[in-house]
Amino acid sequence: MKILLFGKNGQVGWELQRSLAVLGEVIAVDTDSEPPWRPDFLDLDAITALIDRAAPDLIVNAAAHTAVDKAEAEPALVRAINATAVGTMARAAAARNAWLVHYSTDYVFDGSGSTPWTEDAPTAPLSVYGRSKAESEALVRASGCRHLIFRTSWVFGARGDNFAKIMLRLARTRDALNVIDDQVGAPTGAELLADVTAHACRIATAKPELSGTYHAVASGETSWYGYARHVIDFALAQGETLRVANDAIKAIPTSSYPQAATRPKNSRLDTHKLREAFDISLPTWQAGVDRMLKEVLVSKEGP
Numbered sequence: 001m002k003i004l005l006f007g008k009n010g011q012v013g014w015e016l017q018r019s020l021a022v023l024g025e026v027i028a029v030d031t032d033s034e035p036p037w038r039p040d041f042l043d044l045d046a047i048t049a050l051i052d053r054a055a056p057d058l059i060v061n062a063a064a065h066t067a068v069d070k071a072e073a074e075p076a077l078v079r080a081i082n083a084t085a086v087g088t089m090a091r092a093a094a095a096r097n098a099w100l101v102h103y104s105t106d107y108v109f110d111g112s113g114s115t116p117w118t119e120d121a122p123t124a125p126l127s128v129y130g131r132s133k134a135e136s137e138a139l140v141r142a143s144g145c146r147h148l149i150f151r152t153s154w155v156f157g158a159r160g161d162n163f164a165k166i167m168l169r170l171a172r173t174r175d176a177l178n179v180i181d182d183q184v185g186a187p188t189g190a191e192l193l194a195d196v197t198a199h200a201c202r203i204a205t206a207k208p209e210l211s212g213t214y215h216a217v218a219s220g221e222t223s224w225y226g227y228a229r230h231v232i233d234f235a236l237a238q239g240e241t242l243r244v245a246n247d248a249i250k251a252i253p254t255s256s257y258p259q260a261a262t263r264p265k266n267s268r269l270d271t272h273k274l275r276e277a278f279d280i281s282l283p284t285w286q287a288g289v290d291r292m293l294k295e296v297l298v299s300k301e302g303p
Contacts, residue, residue, distance in 0.1 A: 001205070004056035005029065006039060006089070007063030011157035012103065015194035016062055023198060027054050030063070039063070041085040042077075051092040058201060059093050060101040061086060068107070068129040069260040075128045082132035087139030094145035099205060101197055104213075106153040106185060108134040111264025114184075118270045119151070119213045126262040137213065148200055149213040150193065153267045154227075156288075157190035158295040163224070164231045165296065171232050171242040181225035181251035185267030186217040189288035200278045210277055215269035218285035225251040227289070234290060238297050 001024030007013040008028035020026050029037045029050070036053060040046045041063065051059065064082050065071060071078040086102060093100040107130030108123040125131045140147050156162035164187075170177055196216050204210040222230070229249060235242060254265065271282055 001025070001057045002055060003027065003058045003060060004051060004054040006059070006061045008033075010062055010064075011155060011160050011162075011190040012193050013062035014159050015157065015190045016060060016197060019194035019198040020060065020201075023058075023202060027056070041081045044085065044088045047085055047088050048092050051089065051096070055096070056098055058099045058101070058205070059089055060197065061089055062103060064103070065132070066129070068127060068263075071128040071132070072260040075132075078128050078132045079135065082129070083135040083139060086136040087143065090140040090143035090145050090147065093147070094143045098145070099201070099211075100140060100145050100147045101201065102136065102140055102147065102149050103193070104133045104137050104149055104151040105130065106151065106264060106267035106269055108137065108151065109264055109266070111183075111266045113266055114268070115266075116268035116270035117215070117266075119215060119273055126264060129261060130264075146204075146208055146211045148197075148204055148211070150197065150216040151213065151269060152188050152193055152216050153185040153269060154187045154217075155190055155193065156187055156292060158292045159190075162292075163187075163227065164289060164293060167228045167231050168235055168240075168242075168296075171235070171244040174244055176248040176250065177228065177244055178250050178252045178256070179225040179228045180254055180257055181223045182253050183263055183265050183267065184221050184223050186219070186221055186269070187227055187285045187289055188217045189292060191291075192218060192283065192288055196274070196278075196280060196282075199280060200274075203278055214274040214277070215271045216274055217269045217271060217282070218288050219271070219282045220284045220286065221268055222285065223251075225249070230286060230289060231293065234293050235297060238293075240297060
């Protein structure tokens with residue numbers, strides 16, 4: 001199998017280079033690749049030409065504009081990268097009879113209620129980023145290509161910055177922390193997403209009827225406040241010296257921390273469909289976070 005991976009330098013893309021290697025030849029590209037393998041997500045003809053050059057059996061798109069607050073000020077650019085370019089990939093995949101893997105987000109939902117969202121729940125994004133991702137899903141489906149759309153949430157990786165590293169930095173320099181407690185989801189490791197992707201692709205390419213949308217997140221749930229407490233407790237157990245005291249981490253509502261992009265409060269995603277279709281067991285979010293923190297702290301890379 002020949003695989004074309006877009007977005008090799010992102011947290012998920014970095015892990016996909018490892019996980020997809022067992023399936024076949026991986027051509028991994030990003031905006032820093034040398035010509036003629038440098039994708040321009042604003043040039044649709046160039047994207048099609050790159051796909052034709054690679055002649056893949058499987059296209060995996062891990063590229064995206066993910067700066068959700070910045071996105072509010074540049075909706076045209078976000079739509080071009082997150083939706084229009086993806087539609088071009090999907091149509092190229094359909095023309096080649098290739099598979100397409102694309103990643104979406106909990107931001108396609110409005111965050112109401114407390115019940116985990118299923119794949120067929122109505123979407124109602126609250127932000128530019130969320131709307132661009134919802135549109136990308138629609139374009140993939142409309143193309144008629146065989147596809148796997150993985151909706152995920154709260155992605156982290158040992159490589160690059162993430163919420164846990166930010167909390168550790170702040171905990172070393174501040175006496176107190178205020179962390180949002182009314183947004184709930186599942187911190188999900190880039191490593192887990194990459195492994196789920198490789199496993200699902202191996203099975204789906206032999207079973208075209210599995211083409212569709214799936215929710216892929218770690219098991220369990222927490223708030224950003226609960227996430228922060230877990231990170232800090234783990235760091236202290238590893239012997240890290242932190243300035244902030246346990247009782248100085250305060251839970252606050254979203255309303256007390258205004259941001260440009262509205263976040264969904266309920267980011268719970270039901271993963272039953274994924275687990276049943278691909279016979280997958282999803283580890284707890286704590287297991288993934290702890291493993292990442294061990295890489296960051298025990299190896300002394302530092303956050």
